[in-house]
Structure formats: structure tokens, C-alpha cells
Amino acid sequence: MKGREVFDQIPEEVCRELEAIVGSEHITTDPNIRMASYGFGFGHEVYWFQGIVQPPAAIVMPKTTEEVAKIVKVCNRYGIPYFAVSSGCLVTASPCFLQNVVNIDLKRMNNLEIDEKNMFAIVESGVTAAQVSAEANNRDMYYVITGGGGLVGALCNNYSFGWGHFCWRATSQSQRRWTGIEWVSPEGEIYRMGSLASGDDNWFCGEGLGPNVSGLLYGVGGGWNGAMGITTRLALRLYPFQPEPLEPQGMGGDSGVKLPARVKYYNISFPTKEALLKSIDKIGEADIAHVVNIVPSFWRTMAKCPGVHDIRNEFYEAWGPVTEDEVRKTNILRVLLVGRTSLKQLEYEERVLLDIVNENGGTPRRAKPIDEGTFRYANTADMWMMTGAYAMTTAGFEVTRVIKAQNEMFRDRLVALPFKKDYMDQKGELPWYLMWARGRVRYTENHVQPDARVVDPEDPDFNPELTTRFVPWAVSEGPFINFKTGSVETFGGVTHPFWIESQANQHFEVWARKFKQEFDPKGVSGAVWPWAIDKVVEGAPAVVTEELRELLRKTEQGPWLGNPE
Amino acid sequence: MAEKKKFSLGVNLDDYRYEARHCDGQNHCRWIDLNHVTGVDFSWRCPPWQKEGFHVYGAAGKCHLTYHLMMGRLDWSDPGLRDMVYEDMLCGACDTGCKRNLDLEIQLMLESLRARLVEKGNGPMPQHVPITQNIESSHNRYGITQKKRFDWVPRDVKVADKADMLYFAGCRAAFVNTEIATATAHILNAAKANFMVMKDEPCCGHFVFITGQMAKAKKLAQDNLKLIRQSGAKTVVFSCPECYKAFKVDYPKLLGFATSDLGFEVKHITELADQWVKEGNLKFTNRIDMKLTYHDPCNLGRLSEPWIPWEGVRGDWSRLDPPRTMRRGTQGVYEPPRNILKAIPGIDLVEMVRHHDNAWCCGNDGGVKEAFPDLALWTANERLREAASTGAQGVVSACPACKENFNDAAKNGIKFYDITELIATAIGK
């Protein structure tokens, strides 16, 4: 095995069986490697997993679906939990919350095939979104890259979130983009779904033979977080784009791709928020545009930092003097136009866009003719730059009025928060918007930014009072807003307790537990399910505020007006 | 809050607690700049991580490793730990990748990690000891008598007894890849740049530094700087990026002052040659009809930005106080070599996917070639495969270490040149 062989958590005979499956080079029980292999992303940056996140007991790196299935069967036989990691990047890297767990690192499964004609990509677990995106762009197509950025695993991200900038025209429902699924069940059986199910090597259709069982694998938000087996290969839809190459240029923070003539960015400023929101509606009604989004002022300030000095200082120098009045008056819309048909289409859409902008008092500005990695890779590092951490209280998607209400509620409650100085001052800015389905569906994320060090119990600057008041707010605020407005919580189970979401939404937990029991009777798939947030709440029930409990009671009881009797 | 603790940039691992703890797993340390990704192939930037697979071999894993070491959860004396830390070229790709978005000093943390291992008696690698001993006793990495140091100087090269410019050849060019030193000398002559050499030219000590032996490296730095200052040179020119970076970056780092305070200019031969070509002082009279691709040496590109000392605290929102000027790897010597190659008649210069700050390492730094030769050769082969994918007939670089490793790697028919050789050919030497 790689490194030192230490069998302090998993018996040697189990490790030898795993070694026989993957080969000595691709398994380790070395304590250094194990300790270096956990706690990515949400592991410790989101502080409430402090002391809960565990290093794996062994790490194996299979190469094929068959190897994955054999590993899972060994784990089932011995009753040893396992969890899978693909790119290990950011939010989608499932932390491990149990001891004695096998980490199945899928990095070696990095094949990518593209059917250019029928527009799908067959990806293995180790392929990143950026790789799929680049290969798609080379072929007159685009891939719906997600907000997690280009370095998330393309496959696993379609199982955890799967939406991003490109959902103006392509569905935000990532499961509708699956056209063939190869799945290792929690017990280690290999199943194929979609057109693969009939045994032919057909990856083109994700619908079921009759009912579609792939609905078992993902719903919204965090999904199962690894608790419903491992998908090793997935065919994903690609979408028509435009055929001209996107040329990389520049270095570091100035890198980008030169946009060809058929792709153009616009930044448009409006005199009022109402004018901006009305224009979005009109753009949707006009059936133009490829990406439409709004970013909060502080992210725009961040993007403008030159990076000569540490960006955090540059940011605060720029953001510090900005007033709430200036923020209120800054209403910038970003629109990407793509001439999918031809250059003439781009020109047509430009004329229509400018008509709308003029009607609503906007001022259009041509953005630089490069993309710095926003629409293609959704580079989200800015979230961390401002304070080293961010806390997602909730996200949400639903129709426009819901997300508008959600954002306004979040902003107003944040402004009124007695301890708002715990967080970076957002100066009354509304959170960001992504617009989808030609404007009819909106998405948002409601973040606050505490200083990463003061919420870290292992840091000398740890502030226990701040953390004590922060955790209940972070756990309860998001669901409160979701239930009040009706927006769909998209990170359920990841940032707040599964059982709270469930109570408010048809007690879906009952069904989820049934299916979990059915397909994973030994409970070994995924390193704790539901996620540890539920454990946190179990241990500290007061993190669920009375305000939320009351709303939850009302929500659960109805009266439910969805039934026209 | 606890009283703010001052810290500085250097090679003290304790000053990088923030880096170790606040890696958030974005993984830009492993993959090239996303805007430059053109597909699956050639999208990785970290050779040890790509080859070995486990997280510990990449910077993100090293951050976690470092943090757990700091917190006493791992054993500093573990030989396996040493191996994992040293199986790394310290090529700076991770540092550059991370700094596209964050302000973490990954390279410095990794250098300091080695330094701490050495302090704890668990470094460097056994294979590094004989070379270190050679440097200490013979003043060159090969253990060859220094009397042979200037055997490379050809008769038709004019070397001044005293001049404002000093050419520092470095061990590799002096003893092994002498064609590089010879070519450099011809270039200097052709441009009518009067130059001297250092009679007792010592090893720059890059190897000692990069293997974490900081006390020895510091002594070397002090001694070497004294020699340079005694020589009266106003400009020191290098053909070896390791030596170049040692003087420009690591000596000031170790000794606590800025590059601008060295007391002399530090130049790589390509910086000067580029200038001379533009001024008309270097003329290319011979054609070289070849399709070539340029390989950016790490120590000339992303790792060569001038050193700027910093000391301060982390204040509110973990801001640095005072603000720190960042070295992100984008201001290295990238364009001069390219300008020169484009100016040589006949050369058709094409870029690999991974170029400039995204360049894939040649595999020959960090003591890897000595201690982990498989990784060194595998890395070089990957780079040669990438070069071949451009359709180029040859690879040009500007570093004798790169040349050594590429030549040792599997032969796939592609030729390798140092840029000095091409310049010399083009000027008729």
C-alpha cells in the first residue's frame, strides 16, 4: 500500500481485500495521507463541522465501475461505511463525519467521451466541469457549468446542485440533463438507467423504461450527499452554442477568453431596481439572451481589485467608503448575448436589448470583450476573499416574485439584526440573482461573511460569543425565509437540518428514509446521513429558534390551499 | 480577541498558520487557470498530485498536512512524512494557481515546511546529502574541483578582467551543459557587453535552499553576496534560472531585505538579449527553420518576481496590516524569450496549452531528480508529450536543469534546445 500501513481503524484483512481490487499503488492507510485528505471546503471553513469532520480510515482509488462495485461489496460485507469523493473541490466535497470510513477517491476515473452530433458527454466521476466545458466549447456546444465553479466534479455536481449561469435557456434541473446513468447501488450492484437500461451501449436518453428510477438519485440541493450509492458514469446533455473558438489569453487575475464576434457581454446600469427588474422581465418576454444575471455590489467591487496588494485590503479600501445610498442606486444587469444562429442573430438581439434598455432608462456599456471565467466557469472565489469565509443561510429558487421577496426579506432582516456587525457590512445590498428559464425562474443565495478566524474554535482569535449567536441564526434564518416565501431551499441538509426541511415539505424525510433503508439496509453508503447539521441540532436544539419552530408548525398544518376541493 | 501577533514573510513555518488552515479546497493548485483549459488533456498543473493521486501530494493536501503537524496530530519524525513533503518540485504552480483568487502564500509555506522538517532532523532526503556535501566542500554540486570551473570558456570569447557586468554561469553550465555557458558568452560578446566572471564562482546554493536546509543556505547567501559586492559588479547576468532566482529572490528572503536593496541588478540572459535585439545591438544573421515551442522554466517565470519583505499582523476580517504587495507569478520573465524566438528568422513559434504562469514543470527541481527520479522523468515525459501535441519539432527552454531532465527523459523524437544555443546559432556562432 502507499505509505505506511496502519490498521488502527479498519482491520487488515479488509484493507488487503481492497488492495487486491485496486492494486497496491492505489490504496493507503498512511496517517499522513489520511489526515491530509479530509476537511475540504465545508469541512472546516464552515465552522460548525468543527470536531465533527473525521479523516478516513483508508483511501482507495478505483479505476472502473466494476472496481467501485467490488469495493462497495466489501464494505457491505464487513459493515464498513464508505463515501466517495471526485474532485474534492469546495462545497461538493462531502466531508466525512464518521470514523472507520473508507474514502473512495474517484480521481482516476477521468474518461470523457463526447457525442458531438447528438450533443452529450459521457463523463466519469473524476472529470471536472471545466474539462467538459472546454471540450464542449471546442465543438460548438456549451455545458451547464455550475456555481460551484469549473473545478467541481461534473458528474457529482449534477447530483448535488447542478445549476448555474447557463440556465437561461437550458434547464436548471440537472437530472433532466442526464441521458444515461451507470450507478453502483449502496450494496454494490451495478445498475444502468436511461437508454442504457436495455443493455445496448446507448447513452442518449435519460428517461426510464416506463417510470424513471433515476429519480431515486437526486432531487434538489445537496441531494443524498453520497448516501445513495455512487454513480460512476453519467451522460450529460450539452447544448448548442456557437462555433467560433474562444481564445485563452492573459495571466492570473487578468486571464480570460477573447470572445468571438458572435458572443458579447453587456453591463447595463439602471436608475432604479424596479427598472432593472422590469427589464429582466422584458428580456425574457422578448426571448433573447443567453445569460442574464445580477451580482451584488461587493462582488463587483471585488472583481475590480487589481491584485497588486492582497486583495482583501484592496477590497476594503474600495468597499469601505461606499455608502448605502450608492449601493441602492447601483443597479447593474449583466447580459450575455450569443449569436447561436449567426452573427445576424447577435445583432438582432442587441437591437432588441437596447430597445428594452432605452425604454427603462438604462445605460448600456459594452463589457470588455473577454470573459474572465464568469459565464463559463462561474469562478466563485470572491465569496471567500472578503473575510475568508462565508455562511450560506439559504439559497432559493422559484418564480420571480418569490425570490424577490426572499432577497428583500433577507436584506431587511440582516439590516435589522442586532449583531450584524459580526458580518461584513453588505450595506443594504440585495443578494445575487441568477435568472433562469428565460426569466421565469430566479435563483439566489443569501450569504453573510463572518471573519473565518473568529468563528474557528482552533484559532487564537476565536470568538465564542459570536459563534454562539451566529450558529442559531445561520441554522434558522434560511429556513424561516424559505418557508415564509415558498422558495425552494437548495442546500437542505447541507446548511440546515434535513428534518426541518422535511417537516415543511410533505415530510419527505419519511420517504427518503424508506428508500435509504430499502437500498442501503446496512447504512454504509455515505459518511453519515442525513448530514451532520442534524447531529448539531440534536446536540443543541436551541439552534432552531422559536420563531422558526412557530412558522414550521403553521407551515406543516396548512390549511393547505393547494387542493381546490 | 487575543493580542495581534506579528509575523513576517520568510521561511518560518509558524508564520503560515493562516495558509495551512484556510485552504478552502478550491483546487486551483491542481488545475491550470480555467480560462486556459482546452479539454481534458493538459489541464493539470501539479505533477506529483497527478502522478500519485492522493491529496497529500498536492498543495491543498499539504495545507491540511501542515495544519495537523502544527496542531501536533502527526509525527514530525515519520520518514513517510518526509518522503511526501519532498516528492514535490516546489515549482510554484500551486502558488500561482491559488493566487489567482486568494492571497495564500503556498510556496512559502511549502519551503518553510521543508525547513521545519530539517530543523526537526527529518530532512532533507538521504539522496540530497552528498550533493549538499559537495556544495559545502567543493563549492559546486558535482564535487568536481573548482579549478575546472572555467574550462568551458572558449578561446574566441573575450572575458574582461574587470567589468560592470558579471556573468554567473552556475554549476550546471560550468561543468555539464557547457554549451549554454559558451553560447551565453558569445552572446555577450556579440552584443559588445563587456563582462567578467567570478574567479571563485561558488554554487548559488539553490539546491541547499530548496531542500529546506535554511541555515546552510543562509550562510551561502551571505558569502556569495559578499563576493559579488566585492567584485564591484553592477549587473549580474545568469543563464541558469536557479541561480537567477537564488540571487534575486531567495537571498533577500533569507537575509530579510528587498531585491531592490541587493546593490546590483540581476538579469537573465534572455532579458538582456531581448533588449539588445530591440535596440539593434544583437542581429540575427542565420535562419533557423523550425517549428518550436517554448517551455517556461519555473524559476525564470512564476518564481522570479522580486522579493518584497513584509511584516505585520492580521487585523479585522483577517486583513493584513500593513497591506502586502503580492507576488502572484504573473510578472516573471515570460515575454523576453518569446520575443527573441519570434525575432529569429525561420522560427515558427507555437504555444503549448500550459504556458506562462500555467507552465508544467520539467520535473528537475526541489531535489526530486535526486530523490524521486521516476517522478522527475514522468514529469518531463508529460511535458514532451504536450510539446509533441503542438506539432513542434523541438522544445526550447532557458534553463540547464530543464535541459538535463528533458534529455534524460524518453526520446519521442522531439529535440530540446536551450535558447542560448539558438541565439548563438542565429548570430552566427
Next chain:
Amino acid sequence: MAIKDQLAQIVGKDNVLDSSDAIERYGKDHSIERPGLFTCAVHPKTVSETQKVVQLANELKFAVVPQSSGIHFNGAAVPKEGGIVLDLSRMNRIVDIVDDSMVAHLQVGVTWEQFQTALEAKGYRSIIPLLPHPERSVIMDWLEREQPVAQNYECAGALRSMQVIWGNGELFVTGSASIGSFRQPGVLADGIIPAGPGPMSYDTFLYGAQGTIGVVTWGVVTFEEIPTISKTFFIPAPKVEDVIEPLYRILRRGVCNECLLINNINLATILTEKWPEQFAELRKLLPPWTLIFISSALKRRPEEKIAYQEEFLRDMMSSYFSKLELLTTLPGLQAVERKLPQMLRKPWPKDKTYWKHAYKGGCQDLTFMTTLDRVDRYIAPVVEVATKHGYPANDVGCYIQPVEDGHACQIQFNFFYNSSDEAEKERIRGLYAEAAAAVIERGGYFTRPYHTVPDMVYRKAGDYAALLKRVKKQFDPNGILNPGNLCF
């Protein structure tokens, strides 16, 4: 107490039907499925009545065969193992049409005709399959995986959140309408997100389920604006292969809304107004295959949009497909280019015999999925099977519907027959089974397995069938929902 009496206590005596007329009416449909026997048909009006019926079925273990409208074409709603028919057509309210979100909240019994009328009154149009029967349930057509003719409205499909009574009698809501306070004052959601709640997409279990997993009672459906102007294009071709490449390009470059590829007999049945003489003429006049696609534009600068799309089309044809013609009408068919957009955006008119039945009275569809570049694999073999069963080759209807930018397509073969001739029907049964086998052998994928197809496909996909059964067992542990269908 007898089952019928217990049912009567739930829905009222008048809504439990067991007369011989009722048994005949509910026991068969427009397909080749043999009529089924059952105890009675039950007509609930409300969700709670429906739920009580299903709960009773669980208690007493009788089968429940849901039907949403009176019109079924595929045999799925014909009772195969007795039980009761659960007729949901009384639940036919359009609860709401929400202008700003472009969604409508429909009960399951709402028909295309009803929906289209309500939308037109407000200046909207539905996303719609090819000329559906006006009395078909909108929701059921989507659940049965009919494909929309307009290809540019992909965004997650038309059907979003749904309410369902699972086979075990529990009520559930899928998608974003699942919030317990849905439609309470202040809760602003429209149920536009189909997935979830939680880690599963319950809606996917219901598509193609033929009423075996749950009984859907209402759903949220999206709709669109009526285009301001439209321009219809036709590319006639002697062989289907001739138009595949142009079709790929047309869809790739996004120059159309509605788009379909159809053979002459199907097109003739759609366009014929005077039967039978015009039909005979049309089927001779029409080219063997016609690619029909409609460019359209909304309110802003509509002529400019049509202009750039047409420019692209003409360049494309002259550069790459000079042997084909791009027409803006079909010769001999007056104003067909204006007629078709009107037709294709609505259900079939209520006052006309349904187009599939106009020729001979009956029509059996064979529907499956493939990719456009494989279409030519299927035509000849299916026609060969047809002729082997005495079915005239030139009577085989074929309609190819590209799906979502052309990444796949649905092929539908239509076999017309005299529905009152039992012998002919029997021949069609034989033809259907053998044609389906030929399709399966060549990699055709049946997302809608009916009649003899389920046996064939689930035998081949044994693992998937096993998975389906495990899923079904969770939702319908007593196996009461529409037994005898699919693999259940």
C-alpha cells in the same frame, strides 16, 4: 359491506357506475388492447374522495386503474386484472392561470381543449404535442411522455409540481409546491420547480408509469405566448435520410419553434378536410417525407428575427443541401403554410374526427426513442414487418419528433385499421408485436412500453425491472395500482 357500497359512501351512489354500458366504455380504449373486465367505475370529485378510494383499495386489496379522461390510445388504462376504474375526469378545474410566471394550476381532468380555450382568452398558447385529442388530459399526455412539437421551450418540460396519491394512499406533492403552506397568503410560490422535495425527484417515478405508482390529481403546467408572426418552411424529400442532416443543423442553430418530420400518409390525414377523395389526392401529391418547421417571433422586431433565420436557412441550403428545396408552401395545398402554425399550436378540433381515426377508424401507434442519425435503421424493417402481416407499405404512417435541440428523437409509426373489424385488429396486434421486436433488436428505446412491449423490454432489462419493482413496492406495497402493466 360490498365494495361498491363502500365506494358509494365515499363518492356518492351516482358516481359508482357498473352498468353494461359503463363496463364496455371503461373496459376498452382506442388501442389494440383487448377489453378488460372490472367491477365498477368510480367518479370522485375531490382529492380527499380520491384518496379515500385508494385507501379503501389498500384495505380491501382491490385493483385501481386510474383514468383521467375518456380518451386513451395505448391500452395502459384498460383494466387487466379487474378491480375498479378510477375516473378522474370530474376533477377538471383550471384552478389558476398565473400571468407573471406563465404557469397554470390544473386538475388532472383538464383537457387540451379546455386549457387551450382558457389560454387563448388571455393571449397565450400551450406547449403541446402533435395535435392531441381535444379531450385528452393535459397532465396525462405529459406523464405519458408525449413530446412537444415546439422544440425551444425545453426548460425542464411543461409539467412541474404535481400532487399525487401514492399507491399506499398517502398524499404527497412533488416539486416546489410541496411546501406545506402552498398557496397560503404570503407564500408566493407557483410550484414551478419539478424536482424534490429533498433528495429524490418523485416526479420522475410518475412519468411513463401508466398509473402504477401513484394517482396524480393536479399539476402545474407552463405555457407560452402566441407568436406575433410565423413563417413555415418545408423541405420535401424522397427518403428520410435526405433530411436528417439539414434537420440537425436547423435544430443546432435554433431557427425554429415547431419542428417535425412526417411522412405523406400522416401529413395527408392531418391536412385532409374532405374525406375520402381529398385524402387519396393528398397522399399522392405529398412528397414521401416532409420536414416541416416554423420560425416565429414574438412582439419585438419580429420581422427582423424571421429575416435572419430565413437568411441562415437559405445560406445553409445553398451551401450544403443544394439538391433539396426549401419551400415556404407545399405545391397544390393552398395556404398550408398559414394553416399549419394555427393547427400545430392547438389540439385537434373537437368537431372533427380525430386525425388518427379519420382514415380507417382506428390507429395503433408504435412509439420509441432513438437519435436522428439512426432513424434510417427502423423505417425499412418496420415497413417490411407490416407488409408481412398484410398491411400495405404505403399505409404505414410515420412521424418523427426531434427532442430538445435534436439530441434525440421520438419515432412514431402509425398503423391504421378498421377498428370494428376484429380480424384486422388481430393482424395489427401481430404486426405490432413483431415490429416492436424489430425496433428493440435495432436499439430503439421504449420509454412508453405498451401492449406486448413491456414483456420484451423488461426481459432484456432485467436489472432495471428489478429496480422498478423495488421502487413500486415502496409506493404501492399492496400492488393495487393498475396491476398487469409494465413489469408489475
